[in-house]
Amino acid sequence: MNNRRHVEIVGAGIAGLSAAIAFAQRGWSVRVHERMPEVRIVGSGLSIFENALRVLRVLDAEADTIRGAWMxxxxxxxxRFGRVTSSRVRMQRMYEVTRHxxxxxxxxxxxxxxxxITLxxxxxxxxxxxEIRLMNSRVLRADLVIVADGISSRLRDQLSIPYRRQSMQDGAIRTMTSRxxxxxxxPDASTSLEYWSGHRRILVVPCSNTDLYVALTTLDSDEAGxxxxxxxxxxxxxxxxxxxxxxxxxxxxxxxxFEKVKMRSWSAGRTVILGDAAHAMAPNLGQGGACAMMNALSLATRLEAAQDIPSALTEWERLERPLTDHTQLISGLYSDLTYWPNRLRAAAFWTVxxxxWLAEQTYRCSLHIPTGTEHLPELQSQA
Incomplete structure (x- = not known):
């Protein structure tokens, strides 16, 4: 008799693939459903801080992710003229990598x-x-179903969990260019630069020896921008x-x-919502992907020995959700700076x-030791 537990995962994005690795490493049989004919890659650059690096190390993906990346x-x-308004040395490692x-x-x-991986x-x-039902009407049953199909999740509504999806006042044009x-x-070779001019800003981050990631942020009402x-x-x-x-x-x-999603609960019965489908946030702190990866690994870690999966999901959310909620809140507050006068905003950055204490509140997520990585060495400081 085969007592191996099985998980069906919907979506082959950051959250879905991270969960697939973590559960497979713990002996589960894993099947990932991706509706596209190939794994989709949306976006340009992505910030990978120490918390995400620890998760990637456990998931056996750290070396491949940061190979050739710029720290x-x-x-x-x-x-707007390039005059420095605040400066800090990063508290731990950070790489900007291409999403690809x-x-x-x-x-x-x-x-x-x-x-x-089923494409x-x-x-x-x-x-x-x-249970999940495919478009061809085939029904598949599992010990656990993970819905990780992104912010526009088509399955989220079917679980009857109240949630709110909210469009924010700002957004970004993201692109790459050569260095x-x-x-x-x-002197700025290893420095991330954020320029502000009224409600517009430009983030310039080295991705590699040859590439720059650039994000131009403004209000959604700024049609020209x-x-x-x-x-x-x-x-x-x-x-x-x-x-x-x-x-x-x-x-x-x-x-x-930019958009955010807030759910009353992340699970219903044996089905759990993961990643942007559950807690999309503005990318201001570079922690949306990290939260998805951390929550995927912690989910597999906490369910490894669980007999009652619905109860284990409730306990997992109780323990892990406060950090995600805090990160979503701070990221949203960062967007509010778009409306601040230049001098007041500069003073706020200098104060942080x-x-x-303010720095710890702002960077709590990136400084966190994720569940499932406690056996690794302590956070590596840049200072």
Missing amino acids: GENFQTRD RLMAALLSSAQRAGAE GSAVASATPAG TAEETSG RSVPLKLDLWGEAFPGARSVVERLTGEARWDQ SKSK
Whole structure:
């Protein structure tokens, strides 16, 4: 008799693949359903802090993710002319990686762990009883169902869990460009730069020796600022201190309005919601993907010896959710800075850079030791 437990996972994104690896590592049989004919990759750059690096190490995906990536040692905010308004040395490691590299690393690790990745497999419905029904009407039963099909989840409504999906007032155009020789060897070579000009800002982060990740953030009501293709003259005039970067932003770009999702509960019976489908947040802290990975690993860790899965899911959420909720809150407050006058916002950044308590509140998530990684060495400090 086969007593091996089985999990069906809907969605092959960051949350779904992380869960696939973690459960397969613990002896579960794992099947991942991805409705697209290939694993989808949306986005450009992604910040990977020490908390996420620890999870990736356990998931056997850290080395592949950060290979060739550039470690960020400092973070600065600057005004539109490039004058520094706040500066801090990062408390621990941070890499900016391409989303493609992270997804490739997770997919490869999931396959090595023995997870079955089923492409072109669309799921029509899920139930709290641990069942999913495919579009071809085939019904699959499992000890656990994980719904990780993103912010626009089509299965979330079927579980009758009250939730709210809210569009935020701001969003970003994200793109990549090449680094110049000066940028790879100059004083800002390992510094993440955030320029502010009124309600617009530009984030410039090195991804590798050759690539820069650039995010241009503004209000959704700023029709000129959010238009794609980019209005290079407009952004260059708004940010003379970053004009040399703006002028190179001629590649593929897309506008995404920030959104957040808040659910009353993350699970119903034997079915759990994971990742952006459960707790999407503005990307201001670079912790949305980290929360998805941490929650996936902690889920597998806490269910490893659980006999009563619905009760174990409730306990998992009780223990893990407060950090995700805190991170979602702080990230939303960061978006509110878009409305602040330049001088007041600069003063706020300076205060955070000088206050240990405020810094700990802001970066609580990145400083966290994720469940399932306690056996690894302590957080590696950059200071």
